[in-house]
Amino acid sequence: MSKPAGLCRRLGGLLALLLLLAGIQGLAAPPALAADPVTAIEYKMAGDATKMRIVLNFDGEPEPRWFLLRAPHRLVIDLPSTEMRLAAADLKARGLVSGVRYGKSGDGVSRLVIIGKGPFLVDRLDVLPNEDGPGQRIAVEISAASDRQFEEALAEQAMTTAATVAGDKGDRKSKHPLRRFTVVLDPGHGGVDGGAEGVSGTQEKEVTLAFARELKAKLDATRKYDVMLTRDSDAFLRLDERVRIARQNEADLFISIHADTIRLKGIRGATVYTVSDKASDAEAQALAERENLSDQLGGIEVKVDSPEVADILFDLIRRETHSFSMSFANTLVGELSTTVGLINNPHRFAGFKVLRAPDVPSVLVELGYLSNPEDEAQLINPEWRDKAASSIINAISAFASAKAGAGG
Secondary structure, eight states: OOHHHHHHHHHHHHHHHHHHHHHHHHHSOOOOOOOOOEEEEEEEEEEOSSEEEEEEEESSOOOOEEEEETTTTEEEEEEETEEEOOOGGGGOOBTTEEEEEEEEEETTEEEEEEEESSOEEEEEEEEEEOSSSSSEEEEEEEEEOOHHHHHHHHHHHHHHOOOOOOBTTBOOOOOOOOOOEEEEEEEOOBTTBOOOBOTTSOBHHHHHHHHHHHHHHHHHHHTSEEEEESOSSSOOOOHHHHHHHHHHTTOSEEEEEEOOOOSOTTOOSEEEEEEOSSOSSHHHHHHHHHHHTHHHHTTOOOOOOOOOOOOHHHHHHHHHHHHHHHHHHHHHHHHHTTTSOEEEEEEEEEOOGGGOOTTSOEEEEEOOOTTSHHHHHHHTOHHHHHHHHHHHHHHHHHHHHHHHHTTO
16 A cells, blocks of 8 residues: 555544544533522411421522431422522421521522421422412422331432431431330310319319320330320320321320310210211210310411312321221220210211321220219229220220231
């Protein structure tokens, strides 16, 4: 091969290489452009101690990145190229949220931190068009959960993202031993809400707390159950807070304890209630209405929730829970009938707010009527309380065994 021919071939190859490189460079993605700056202009929050909806409105398109942190339980939302102009009054703690704060986290990123009142789960986080103007919004739904469920969410997060899931005090992996059957006892009323008052001046809030403490001590003595009280002092507690405590402790059973009055002084005996949208009778309806007013007695504005559109899974869980509640109520009636007096038709139902946890079998027990002198005397009698507590424990034992056998 002549030198000119070889040189031409080499030049041709070099030219082809240059053209190839030029082509690759032309096909390469352009450098990432910084996101257009946006402003967070409004923060809204609604819900209660079991479930919250949070909405953050923007004048443009946010690009959120979110993750969970423990100690305390937090949802962190990072927002690149975002300025926060939020009203302090809108960030006030309420319901399941114990605090909200925001600030810069570096590199032009604003960080919003939502602190939960105990563990919670993020049910959804969506970026949606604003309903009444330009820009977009972030809509977040969170619900009360147990520590185990929160830790599982952290573990899943660690598997799918590079987010740090350790708390402020370092990575503290929680160990969850095999859990025992968990019972949450709810002494009705408390604090400014004294509940019913007996013919001799006995207050319902004192009767319920004394009985719940005794029942807890007896259950603890069996060493079969994990037992907790929603309140262990003369303290006011919202109805949704009582439900939150049950859900965050993954209660297998929730028992709300009461001792009401009734206009017919001759009526006496214990009653077991389960939840239903339709009351079994007028007296059950009246009782539910009185108990549901507890929050107003504590000076809390009560808002009517919009109807919840439940998905199929949620509805199945709620139906199964209701089935368990009915089963325990029937067992409890059977046990109480052998030791303490019951009213006619002792298993009744109505729309009690405190029984509405979708995933916790729940009953409300009226131990007796403080409006009846004989019932009032029994309710403060240690021997009678011992018999009543033993009957409830027998019902719990039967229910726990049946639930374990069914794989519940």
